[in-house]
Amino acid sequence: MAPSTELPLVTLLPRAWIGFGKAPWRCVGLANVLLLSAIGPALLGEDLRRLGLTWLGDLAVVASLVLPLLPxxxxxxxxxxxxxxxxxxEPPIRWSWLLRQATGLVLFELLLVLGGLALIQTLSWAAGRLSTTLAGVVVVSGGLLMLCWMFSQVLALPLLVHHRLRALQAMDHSRQLVRHNGLKMLALLGLLSGxxxxxxxxxxxxxxxxxxxSALVLMACCRTQTPCSSVSRRNILPT
Structure with a gap:
């Protein structure tokens, strides 16, 4: 990705609204399936735990974390x-390839987060033997680094879908894009959170x-623009 690319922040919301207007019921239907796949197994798992079927309940909870990936x-x-x-x-994408790469991306991110947490815990324990203040500094600085990494990976999955990238390529692409548009992404995430x-x-x-x-806005972020280009300025206008 060229470092001169930037997010067309001004036109993200108009583009998302126009896209939503093209197929609102399909969007709502998929959002409904996404919520049901996340909430339904979790509620079922809680009921199974109350009935004494702990292992089935745990399995249902794990399913509530995995099933939402497809919708x-x-x-x-x-x-x-x-x-x-x-x-x-971009060329057509096969569902089998997309699901395989997305699963790999989620696993890579999860392993990095778990590994980072384990490293912070180990370093804080070692530093705590010397000074509790030093241990606190390790925890705070490590936590900030973890948050920065997670922030840099916000666009990894949308970029994987849009550009047909492999898992590691999507992670690197997201890191570069967020690095060059840090303040814009921070403002955008605050807006989407609200x-x-x-x-x-x-x-x-x-x-x-x-x-x-939110999905439309994130996918619109994948369509970066090059500043000082008349073609790019024309392309960012809502159509």
Whole structure:
């Protein structure tokens, strides 16, 4: 990715709104499936635990973490199709390849997070034998580094879907894109967090609208623009 690319922050929301208007019921339907796949197995697992079937309950909870990946990919793929195409459209994508790469991406990210937490715990324990203040500094600095890494990976999955990247390529692409647009991404994440918090109102029914809109905004972030280019300026206008 060229370092001169930037996010068209001004036109992200108009583009997302226009894309949502093309297929609102399909977006709402996929958001409904996403929520059901995440909440349904978790509630079932809690009921199974109360009945004494602890291992089945734990299995259902794990399923609630894995099953949402498929409807999430479907929602991102639909959002990518609803947004205006780029000048060079990407080739068709196979579901088997997409699911395999997305699963690998999630596993890589999870292993890095768990490894980072284990490293912070080990270093803080070792530093605590010398000074509790030093241990606190290790925990705080390690936590900040972990948050920065997680922040840099916000666009990894959308980039994987849009550019047909492999897992490690998507992680690196997201890191570079967020690094060159840190303040914009911070403002955008704050906006999306506020929208989804509002979606929790009314028995969380608002999430049926806020989740597809958030997916459209994130997929629009994958369409970066090059500054000082007349073609790019024309392309960022809502169509």
């Amino acid at each position: 999430l990919l479907a929602l991102l793929k639909l959002a990518d199709q609803l947004l205006p195409p780029e000048s060079r459209p 929208i989804n918090l509002l979606g929790l109102i009314g028995a969380s029914l608002g999430l049926l609208l806020s989740l597809p809109f």
